[in-house]
Amino acid sequence: MIRVLICDDQELVRVGLRMIIDSQPDLTVCGEAVNGEEAIASARALTPDLVLMDVRMPVLDGVAATERICAEFPGVRVLVITTFDLDEYAYSALRAGASGFLVKDAPSDEMLVAVRGVLRGDAMVSPSVTRRLLDRYLADDRAPADVSKLDSLTEREKDVLGLIARGLSNAEIAGKLYIGETTVKTHVGRILGKLGLRDRVHAVVFAYESGLVRPGG
Numbered sequence: 001m002i003r004v005l006i007c008d009d010q011e012l013v014r015v016g017l018r019m020i021i022d023s024q025p026d027l028t029v030c031g032e033a034v035n036g037e038e039a040i041a042s043a044r045a046l047t048p049d050l051v052l053m054d055v056r057m058p059v060l061d062g063v064a065a066t067e068r069i070c071a072e073f074p075g076v077r078v079l080v081i082t083t084f085d086l087d088e089y090a091y092s093a094l095r096a097g098a099s100g101f102l103v104k105d106a107p108s109d110e111m112l113v114a115v116r117g118v119l120r121g122d123a124m125v126s127p128s129v130t131r132r133l134l135d136r137y138l139a140d141d142r143a144p145a146d147v148s149k150l151d152s153l154t155e156r157e158k159d160v161l162g163l164i165a166r167g168l169s170n171a172e173i174a175g176k177l178y179i180g181e182t183t184v185k186t187h188v189g190r191i192l193g194k195l196g197l198r199d200r201v202h203a204v205v206f207a208y209e210s211g212l213v214r215p216g217g
Contacts, residue, residue, distance in 0.1 A: 003030040005048035007039035009057045020108045036065030051078045063092045070097030077118045099199045121199040147210045152194045160187040165207035
């Protein structure tokens with residue numbers, strides 16, 4: 001059973017998310033928190049697989065909580081809940097280690113796709129949102145990616161990383177490169193391991209930061 005921790009200061013939102021999560025046979029809500037400090041304490045006590053994290057909360061916001069949870073529990077995935085898909089807090093949360101974004105008024109089936117996507121390590125936001133997110137993320141002043149890490153990848157792995165960065169699914173990459181989908185999954189796992197990345201979202205960011213893929217290219 002996959003354990004989900006819900007963190008949001010609005011009771012109505014928590015109730016709605018709990019109903020959606022608990023409606024699934026393989027998902028269960030293991031706890032709730034109303035601010036970032038409670039989320040961190042609950043993560044320590046409950047060891048969830050996934051945290052649904054609001055970003056704007058009292059006491060400690062979701063960005064700071066995400067950073068601390070991701071640092072302390074590398075295996076825990078954080079799916080950030082935002083009011084708008086281009087929320088400034090969302091960009092900060094990505095830098096803090098969040099694995100994806102979910103708009104609060106998204107339909108329940110879309111929420112579940114996002115939840116399962118994060119748990120698989122797949123892309124879980126629409127290509128249009130991903131592109132806008134990257135455009136904004138890459139425009140920020142940050143330390144450049146360690147380009148030398150690209151040397152650790154084989155040419156095939158670089159091909160796969162480039163296609164991940166363009167938003168292709170494993171099945172689409174398999175068709176594009178004329179290889180099996182299982183082989184693609186193996187390549188993705190090796191890419192994440194060699195580059196020390198949490199998931200596909202951060203692989204996309206690395207591909208752009210390192211210059212392997214260029215915006216609009």
